Amino acid sequence: MLNTTFRDEWSSAPQKNVLAGLTTSFALVPECIAFALVAQLNPLMGLYGACIICALTAIFGGRPGMISGAAGSMAVVIVALVARHGVQYLLATVVLGGILMALFGILRLGKLIRMVPHPVMLGFVNGLAIIIAMAQLEHFRQLTPQGETWLQGTALLVMGALVLLTMAIVYVLPRITRAVPPALVAILGVGVLSYSLHLPTRTLGDLAHIAGGLPVLHWPAVPLDMATLHIILPYAALMAMVGLLETLLTFNLTNEITETRGQPNRECIALGAANVVSGLFGGMGGCAMIGQTMINLSSGGRSRLSGVTAGVMILLFILFLSPLIERIPLAALVGVMFVVAQQTFAWGSLRVLGKVPRHDALVIVAVTVITVFTDLATAVLCGIVIAALNFAWQHAREMRTDTDDSTPGVRVYVPHGTLFFASVAHFQQLFQPATDPARVVLDCRHLHLADHSAIAAIEALYERYDKAGKQVRVMHLSGRSQALLQRAGVDASVA
DSSP states (O other), rough: EEEEHHHHHHSSSSSHHHHHHHHHHHHHHHHHHHHHHHHHHOHHHHHHHHHHHHHHHHSSSSSTOOESSSOOHHHHHHHHHHHHOOHHHHHHHHHHHHHHHHHHHHTTTTGGGGGSSSSHHHHHHHHHHHHHHHHGGGGGGGEEEEEEEEHHHHHHHHHHHHHHHHHHHHHHHHHOOSSSSSHHHHHHHHHHHHHHOOOOOOHHHHHOOOOOOOOOOOOSSSSSSSSHHHHHHHHHHHHHHHHHHHHHHHHHHHHHHEEOOHHEEEEEHHHHHHHHEEEEEEEEOOOOOOHHHHHHHHOOOOOOOHHHHHHHHHHHHHIIIIIHHSSSSSHHHHHHHHHHHHHOOOTTHHHHHSSSOOOHHHHHHHHHHHHHHHHHHHHOOOOOHHHHHHHHHHHHHEEEEEEOOOTEEEEEEEEEEESSSHHHHHHHOOOOOSOOOSSSEEEEEEEEHHHHSHHHHHHHHHHHHTTTTOOOEEEEHHHHHHHHHHTTTTOOOOO
């Protein structure tokens, strides 16, 4: 894998990156509006958040080519907060959540993402792909006097036909030319066709009107006291955790696709700072968005210029271009996002389910399902716990010992493996104080003591031989294991 240079990050293929950023901006607008509506907020808050977070993370972040914005995973976290305490408490939460994200990066904890197993990554990708696809189904519904219902008749046929046309353009155009992003051609082409033929289909303007002014800097109007902190801290911590998880997992995926290495701690700091700025300017919180990142990458966006372009274009949509943008058919954006979902899903994971160990297959399926039905943070944590428990179980089963009875009256045990909480019971079964000779030697050259359970196991072994009236001598402890026993006040030489 290759490191990026300054030229790669900024000035490489400027035309391609500008077009990729423009394409991504079209895909960001409906998503951010929808997420703002989910959180019961003014849609402009979602757009302001997307503009600020997308541009700032592109400029200062550690992963060129990755797109951040007002993400759905963050919106779900804050629904209850907005309902109970209002918008100003939300803005204070976004600021505090940004500070926590930045601290995570400052403390150089971004490297913890290396502890996420590959099956968890596959489950994360598959789960988000399903969520992206399912989210598009909402655009096939409409409000009627009887309530919300599915589209029917001509409206459904036109919507479906435009979605299929969009997908066909995205799939076929790269076989003809790669000079322009296929998603951009599809969105603009279907938009022109729909407008020219006056087709009866829903447009972006049916979601919300996006015309507005520049965001205004102001401190959230909340009391600066412990009561406010008590309200916003739990939401801010959850927002930071969800945002960091989604960002760092998307970060890893972008590394793999581009075959370059980013700087995870720098990305965390930039994301935190961007959220602070977004909160101070009246925007939603946000993080990396895997769908928009995939659109950017598949459109040729590899440099910081693509992300900056996407952020700036959203601001231009708000200030000047809303009459044009609001005429874009939702069907065109839905078609693009269906393609993104298809390309994001790790189809290869289905083929390997029967070939990988069963616990890895379980992790892939579990993380996928939990991501779809709950949230990303819960899914990833569950996946890591399952993988960790399996690792501990497998590692514990590797505990074994050799014995040497060549010296009369002495038995030498040479255990192999790591002594920790999961292997303690098996370790104790390796010894037979009742039948061993009076002198026993524990040769620890191949034994690693890992935790307090290991200390307790050694003490218990001493007690078992002491009760049997026999002596245990420990040899060849590693320096680390010896220090562990001495710190606990255990005599590591004799019982």
